[in-house]
Amino acid sequence: MDIRQQNCTQHQSDALGSAGSESGNTAIGCADAAALDITRFGEEEAIVRPAMTDLIFPEVVFPTRRVALVAGVEKIRELVVEHHRLLWHSPLQPIFGNDEKHFWKAVELTADFHAEVCGGPKLYTQKRGHPHLRERHFPFTIREMDRELWLDLYVEALRKVAFPLEVAEEYWQWVEALSIRMINRRSTFAPPVRIPFSAIAHQLRQ
Amino acid sequence: MDIRQQNCTQHQSDALGSAGSESGNTAIGCADAAALDITRFGEEEAIVRPAMTDLIFPEVVFPTRRVALVAGVEKIRELVVEHHRLLWHSPLQPIFGNDEKHFWKAVELTADFHAEVCGGPKLYTQKRGHPHLRERHFPFTIREMDRELWLDLYVEALRKVAFPLEVAEEYWQWVEALSIRMINRRSTFAPPVRIPFSAIAHQLRQ
Numbered sequence: 001m002d003i004r005q006q007n008c009t010q011h012q013s014d015a016l017g018s019a020g021s022e023s024g025n026t027a028i029g030c031a032d033a034a035a036l037d038i039t040r041f042g043e044e045e046a047i048v049r050p051a052m053t054d055l056i057f058p059e060v061v062f063p064t065r066r067v068a069l070v071a072g073v074e075k076i077r078e079l080v081v082e083h084h085r086l087l088w089h090s091p092l093q094p095i096f097g098n099d100e101k102h103f104w105k106a107v108e109l110t111a112d113f114h115a116e117v118c119g120g121p122k123l124y125t126q127k128r129g130h131p132h133l134r135e136r137h138f139p140f141t142i143r144e145m146d147r148e149l150w151l152d153l154y155v156e157a158l159r160k161v162a163f164p165l166e167v168a169e170e171y172w173q174w175v176e177a178l179s180i181r182m183i184n185r186r187s188t189f190a191p192p193v194r195i196p197f198s199a200i201a202h203q204l205r206q
Numbered sequence: 207m208d209i210r211q212q213n214c215t216q217h218q219s220d221a222l223g224s225a226g227s228e229s230g231n232t233a234i235g236c237a238d239a240a241a242l243d244i245t246r247f248g249e250e251e252a253i254v255r256p257a258m259t260d261l262i263f264p265e266v267v268f269p270t271r272r273v274a275l276v277a278g279v280e281k282i283r284e285l286v287v288e289h290h291r292l293l294w295h296s297p298l299q300p301i302f303g304n305d306e307k308h309f310w311k312a313v314e315l316t317a318d319f320h321a322e323v324c325g326g327p328k329l330y331t332q333k334r335g336h337p338h339l340r341e342r343h344f345p346f347t348i349r350e351m352d353r354e355l356w357l358d359l360y361v362e363a364l365r366k367v368a369f370p371l372e373v374a375e376e377y378w379q380w381v382e383a384l385s386i387r388m389i390n391r392r393s394t395f396a397p398p399v400r401i402p403f404s405a406i407a408h409q410l411r412q
Contacts, residue, residue, distance in 0.1 A: 038336055042325030047268035053259040062253035119248030130244055138393050141347070184392040187344050 054186060058194075060177040065119025067167045073120040075163060080111040083157035092149060095140045118171065134181050143185045144192050150179060155200045168204055169197040260392060264400075266383040271325025273373045279326040281369060286317040289363035298355060301346045324377065340387050349391045350398050356385060361406045374410055375403040 040047050068076060084107045088096065096103050112124040113131060124131070154175060158168055173196075180192045246253050274282060290313045294302065302309050319330040319337060330337070360381060364374055379402075386398045 036336070038331050041268070041323045041328070041331065042271045042274060044270055044272075046270050049266040049268070051265045052263050053261065054263060055260040057258050057260060059257045060255040062247070062255070064250055064252050065248045066250075068248060117247045122247070125244050125247065130242070134395070141391065185347065186390045189340070 055180075055183065056191065057181045058177055060181070061173055063118045063167075063170050063174050067171050068115065068119035070167045071118070071164045071171075073115045073118075075161065076115045076118050076120065077111040078161045079157055079163055080114050081107060082161050083154055084110070086153040086156055087150070090149060090153060092146060092153075095142075095146075117174070133178070134184075137182045138184060141185045142182050143187050144183055144190075145187070147179050147183055148193060151176060151195055155203050158200075159204050159206060163204070165201075165204060169201075172197045172200065261386075261389065262397065263387045264383055266387070267379055269324045269373075269376050269380050273377050274321065274325035276373045277324070277370045277377075279321045279324075281367065282321045282324050282326065283317040284367045285363055285369055286320050287313060288367050289360055290316070292359040292362055293356070296355060296359060298352060298359075301348070301352075323380070339384070340390075343388045344390060347391045348388050349393050350389055350396075351393070353385050353389055354399060357382060357401055361409050364406075365410050365412060369410070371407075371410060375407075378403045378406065 036047070036049065084103075087093065088100070088103065096106075109124065109127070112127065116122050116124045154172075158172070163171070176195055176197075183192060242255065243253070290309070293299065294306070294309065302312075315330065315334070318333065322328050322330045360378075364378070369377070382401055382403075389398060
C-alpha cells in the first residue's frame with residue numbers, strides 16, 4: 001500500500017461545487033490531484049486511486065527528569081498556568097467552556113501532568129491514570145490553525161515566565177510534536193506546520 | 207517509520223481532563239494507549255512515541271462506462287437527485303445551506319459529475335475541470351457518523367429509484383470508498399466503518 005501524505009494548497013469552495021459559491025473556484029496546485037486523470041472518467045478500464053494517509057502524527061519525544069531538575073517543578077507549573085491565562089484571553093477560549101472556576105481547577109491538573117512528565121511528583125497519574133490526550137480532545141474542534149495559535153501562546157508563556165533556556169528545547173520539542181495529535185479537524189491537505197526550537201529560540205532570549 | 211492506525215473505543219471527556227467533567231472518566235481500551243508506559247514519565251531516558259497515521263484513505267476504484275451503459279445516464283441523475291432529496295430532509299441538511307434553489311442547482315452539477323464518472327457525457331469536467339472533492343468539502347464539518355448517514359441515505363436512494371442491480375455494486379464500491387476521503391472531523395480513533403456491497407445488497411432487492 002502506497003502510504004504518502006498529500007500536500008496541497010487549501011481551497012475553500014462549497015461542498016457541491018456550485019458556480020454560485022461566494023468563495024469562487026480557484027485552481028489548486030496539488031500533486032495528488034494531478035495524478036487523477038479526469039479525461040479517463042467513464043472509460044472501459046476503471047481508474048484506481050491508491051490508498052493514502054490523511055495526517056501523519058510524527059514521533060513524540062517526551063522530556064526527561066532533567067527538565068524538572070533544572071527548571072524546578074514550580075517553574076513548570078507557572079508555565080502551564082501562564083499558558084492557560086493567555087489561552088483564556090485568546091480566540092481559543094470557547095474550547096474551555098464558560099466556567100472559569102472549573103477551568104482553573106482543570107489547569108491545576110494539567111500542571112500536575114506537565115510537572116510529572118518532566119520528572120516531578122507523580123500526582124497526575126495517581127489521580128487520573130493514563131492521560132488519553134487525543135481522546136479527551138475529541139469533543140472539541142481543533143484545527144491546524146488552532147494548534148498554531150496554541151503554540152504561539154506557548155512561546156509567549158515560555159518567555160514571560162523566563163523558562164530556563166537550557167531545558168526549553170527539550171520541553172518544546174515535546175509539546176510541539178504532541179500537539180499535532182490533538183488536531184481533529186482537517187481544513188487543508190498540507191501537513192501540520194513544524195516549528196523547531198531553532199525557530200523560536202530568539203524570542204525566548206528577549 | 208511505524209505507520210499503523212490506532213483503533214480505540216471512543217471516549218468523551220473534557221479537554222483538560224478535569225474530574226468535574228459531565229461525561230466522567232471512563233477507561234479506554236486502546237492498544238496504542240497501552241503502549242505508553244506512564245510509569246516511565248520523567249525518568250532519565252526519554253519516552254519515544256513512534257510516528258503513526260490518524261486516518262487511512264483506502265483505495266478507490268472508480269466505475270467504468272458499463273454503469274451508464276446498463277443503468278442509463280437518466281437513472282444515474284435520478285439517483286443523485288433522490289439521494290439529495292433525502293439529504294435535504296436529514297440531519298445533514300445544514301451542510302447544504304439555506305438556499306434551496308442554489309442547492310438544487312448544485313445537485314444538477316453533482317448529477318453531471320456522477321453521470322460522467324459512470325461513462326456519460328463529459329459535462330462536469332467541461333464546466334468545472336477537476337472535482338477536487340476533499341478540498342471542496344473542507345469548509346463543512348464532516349464526521350465519521352455523517353458519512354455513515356450519507357451512505358444509509360444512498361442505500362435508500364438506490365432502492366427508491368430501483369437502480370439496476372447488475373451495476374449497483376460497481377457504483378456502490380466507488381461512493382463507499384470515496385466518501386471516506388470527505389471525512390475531515392475525527393471523533394474517534396477507530397477507522398471508518400467499511401460497508402461492502404454484500405452488506406446492503408439485500409436492501410436493494412426489497
